Amino acid sequence: MTNEFTEDTLQSSRDRRRDAAPKGGGWKIFLRDLVIIFVAAILISFLIKTYLVRSFYIPSTSMVNTLQVDDRILVNQLEPRFFPISHGDVVVFTDPGGWLPPVSNVPDNWFVGAVDGVLAFVGLSAPDSSNHLIKRVIGLPGDTIECCNEFGQLVVNGIPLEEPYIVLPDAVTKVTPEDFSVTVPDDSIWVMGDNRYNSADSAAHRDDPTGGFVKIDSVVGRAFLISWPTERWGTLDNYPTTFQQVTQNDE
Template sequence: MDMDRAGSVSARRKKSTLLFLRDLLVIFMVAVLVSFLIKTFLIRSFFIPSQSMEQTLVMDDRIIVNELVPEVTPITRGDVVVFKDPGGWLPAREEAQQPPLIAAVDWFLAFVGLSAPDSNDHLVKRIIGLPGDHVVCCNALGQLSVNGVPLDEPYVALPPGETKVSRDDFDEVVPDDSLWVMGDNRYNSKDSRYNGETPLEGFVPIDNVVGRAFVVSWPVDHWSWLGNYPETFAGVDEGAG
């Protein structure tokens, strides 16, 4: 009888362990599915591959991007956006070969949105001009103007002693369904100004926008919300037309 009782207890323990492992597997799979859906439809992580957005974003910062922009939420001037290369902005590069195990782990982390191995295939800039905007630089004070309205741009980083917000002057009208984008580190950013020889002449199709960056998530001491400075672009709509 004691042996039967011991066997019964052992069987119950084994069954409990299997049920526990099953529940853990279900929880894990649900977490993976939820992470995948969030990454696919809501938010996604990217890292900053260059110095073009300093001091707003520092190289190797991680940012969280709202993927509802622009499909659900409209984009606005001043937004910091992540977008796919419109063609010719980024140099061709060879894919680095990884050991199979590391490649598998990286794929899984990318699948659930915890890694961003394709960050080097995307760019991060600030929207300055929307479709139809007349973007001009620079006036006598070194300012950029949109639709005739000079902008006071507190986010811009300039070399010491420099007051002109762009090394080179330009005068552009943004085509339909396109954007004019610039880096905050104005003297170290290959943005719309310096891609005029590419197929789309420096403009970024709105369809190429992956989303709007809204927070710096890593490192912890860089954590901050990313604003779009509506006061900077106040009155620009009234000047459109």
């Protein structure tokens, strides 16, 4: 009798819960959970894009052969925010002042602009890539950079650099067109493109009000990965061997 009563009671309880459940509640709960997951994914992507990693595309040939036009790269924004910039790093930075011509970011139509805005919000698009520059760090605060020695090499703090990453025109051995000697201010870096004769870099802007220097505060982050196209996927080297003696002297 006790077992029968217990089973009847449990069955009645299940029936009441089933009857009390709102009809059609299953798909509503599913949609609610789907919206929560979607919003959470958007927020996480936004936080990653804002504080950790951003995507940029390469609009010019100034970093050939390291980077090709329309390559997509990932940029680590923890450097220089939490970690110092190193010699040889490939960095993305905002225009120091007059390095870039004015550009129009007006989209072809409102729909394209809306989609690009959403993708940019989560870090999957980089509509402001044309407002940024990407170069290799040659000089850190306090460094003296000279061009060029008798072999056409850059000299940093008295150390000539063997630069395997640069591209020069045929029969040219001098690593940059013009001679110069500069000392980097405490709050800045000196940057140069790997495609030295086709790069509007620090050397090309040394007579500007900026002096060719890039404020460390202008650096968005260090490019560390080519993410697209897939056949060019790979990490970006900062060539520590090239700058080994310079770094040792700094220490």
